[in-house]
Amino acid sequence: MSEQHNAAAAGPGAAKPSGYRYVVLAMLILAYTFNFLDRQILGILAKPIKDEFHLTDGQFGLMGGLAFALLYTTLAIPIAWLADRFSRVWIMTAALTLWSGFTALCGFVGGFGQLFLARMGVGIGEAGGVAPAYSLIADYFPKQQRARALAAYAFGIPLGTAAGTLVGGLLAVRYGWRSAFVVVGALGVLLAPLFRLVMRDPPRGGADREAGAPVAPPAPAAPLGEVVRLLAAKPSFWLLALGAASSSVCGYGVAAWLPSFFIRSLGLTLAQTAWYYSGIAFIGGLLGIWLGGAMADRLGAKSKGAYPLTPAVAFVISVPCFLLAMNSGALVGGLGGQAALAVAFVIFLIPTGLNLTWLGPITAAVQHLAPAPMRTTASALFLLINNLLGIAVGVYYFGLVSDLLKPTFGAESLRWAIYTGMGFYLLAALLFLLASRRLARDWVE
Template sequence: MDDGHEQKAPAPSYRYVVLATLILVYTLNFLDRQILGILAKPIKDEFGLTDGQFGLMGGLAFALLYTTLAIPIAWLADRFSRVWIMTAALTIWSGFTALCGFVGGFGQLFMARMGVGIGEAGGVAPAYSLISDYFPKSQRARALAAYAFGIPLGSAAGTLVGGLLAVHYGWRTAFVAVGVLGVILAPIFRLIVKDPPRGGADRAVGAPPAPPVPAPPVPAPPFGQVVKLLAAKPSFWLLSFGAASSSVCGYGVAAWLPSFFMRSLGLTLSQTAWYYSGIALFGGLLGIWLGGAVADKLGAKSKAGYPITPAVAFLISVPCFLLAMNSGALFGGLGGLGGQGALAAAFVIFLIPTGLNLAWLGPITAAVQHLAPAPMRTTASALFLLINNLLGIAVGIYYFGLVSDLLKPTFGAESLRWSIYTGMGFYLLAAVLFFLASKRLAKDWVD
């Protein structure tokens, strides 16, 4: 059952208002995640943490409950108001983010980040389902790609705002400020967004998201039925583990690049905030939109186009990323550029892999939406996110910190650089899994 919001068909133009609001909420979602990366140095200095400890807190502390609670929350979202669930989720994760500013040690901060994970468990899968019920199939990859704009927007905002607030007012103030902002936004989100009829956008491609007289909602099937359906589809596992492989490196790099810029490139906290926020913003926006647009075009001809698009992007991104990490030495030495010129060259090159590595978001999340009927979509998305985030966040952020600690006796201050090098293999694995998924997707597709 749902609340009364799902009984009236929305105007076609209203779906763009909903999408913009969902992007804003997703921006806060990633702002609260990414802010930890830019604050790594002052937090580590105050609490005396190693890279491995910080990686454990940024990864496992957040991901453990974030991924596991997403399943029962998605089950509820397939039966009750998705808007109310997202409103509560935004309030909870923002409140715990603010609480991070009052902790007294590693243990308390670990618990506070677990609280952030509890709240964010209800923030993404219901949004995927809402977007799929507002936009027709022919526009779904682009709509989900636009929703994913929240990742670079939030990453850039978290890095810039968090870094500058930490420089001028301390890292604790940064947590409190962004947390309070989310709490204020929660009731506004509840007033703006309404639940559309489930499956309404599936009835006619290119038509308004819902007919003039909405059909009665289809009851959500039991959880076990959703699991059984997806378990029998090889493309679900290939897409999920392909996304997880990319996220191991994606989340890990996003969390540790600010530290790399400070250690290996000699940037200050303030300089890193500006430098990395620009890379995350411009590279991420371009890559995400390009991935969604290309996948919609290729997917109209063949379903294989959805996973092939990011697979090719990953194969191109790996050498570009390695070049970007060494562009300072390359252009500062062989190229004869000064320090500022080498940094500028590195900035431009970093834009390419940053964008390509996020190109999977629109195509793969759109494909997952088509592996299950409309009443199962939220739960199917949560199962996909369980695999993606449990490996991507919990393993990725901790992996780079642990390997950095292990390599420190050999490479010293450059151990983080070599740790990031080793992670590039996860992008290659993701490309292989997506290529394999392209062979099975058409057979598993649900129109």
């Protein structure tokens, strides 16, 4: 469907009562939940997969990181180029079907190589899932609400991580790890027709105009080179993208390896880990994401620098909290095993929430670095930097360092690998601090 035809078809949808945009947001959150469910389910299934295929931590990190990220990040650019010109809803529907189908296929692989290729397929599908959603949200919600709307969209991260961990872990215990891939993949394929039925494409930039202003014809989408030149000249874009990438190295890496840490260092079973980590991801993630979006919308009305400054402060606070959580068992060991786990659970909620506060503010700020016809492509370029480093490097980094430290630390090598990764959060805080000083000059109203 062409952009012109799509804009005309979406005209009535754009005129729907404002409550319809919350229906759209709910569907986008649901799709993003499946996006992260299919993406993060690998973490809870690490032990049974490694045991069956005899993999090292480094090999598993390579499969969980590079296999997914390689095509996920590179294909996002041409798909975003299409989404700036054609129906974003159709592109997201096809993407949801594709990544869910490849997730189900992961349950039928016969070895490391086949699973690596299947995860690449998941990445191909998910390449069309996020940047178009950012653009849709920016066209449904006015600028003063975008950080909160994008933060609400990011609820899909803790919801998907929690669901993937819990459902994947419990299915693996009862029916084997292959069943987990098949079940969640099939559910995503079934969701795709409903997504297409409910969603409508609004006019590009419609939420940017003043109330009562006439609807202008959609501006033509800009060539890719023009978008690249625009963003390349804005230091704040690079600081935001590299800051997000630094945080994602640790964020994605820790999310992938914490289930293994709980099993190895805390002595939890696979089923116990599924309940334990899903609770941390769900509660801490939801609270942290919403806090970041709400604070940025409120403080950003006074100073645009608040958008990156809010997560910068959060990262600095989160590092000592995370280290404390990982060692809380030793600190309160006299209380007994269950009491120590309960204390660790509560402390883990703090850094889990703080480390996700960046999602609403930073993605909202990126939407304001380019005009409406360029937003999908600009988001994809941001995601390229963020995910290529965050996913490909992060998941592999912790697995590789764990293997390197194993001769010295034995079964606790993963704990020490995670310790080394905390520096990426501090680097992210520094880059966001620098971005806060420049953002106002690069902002596009």
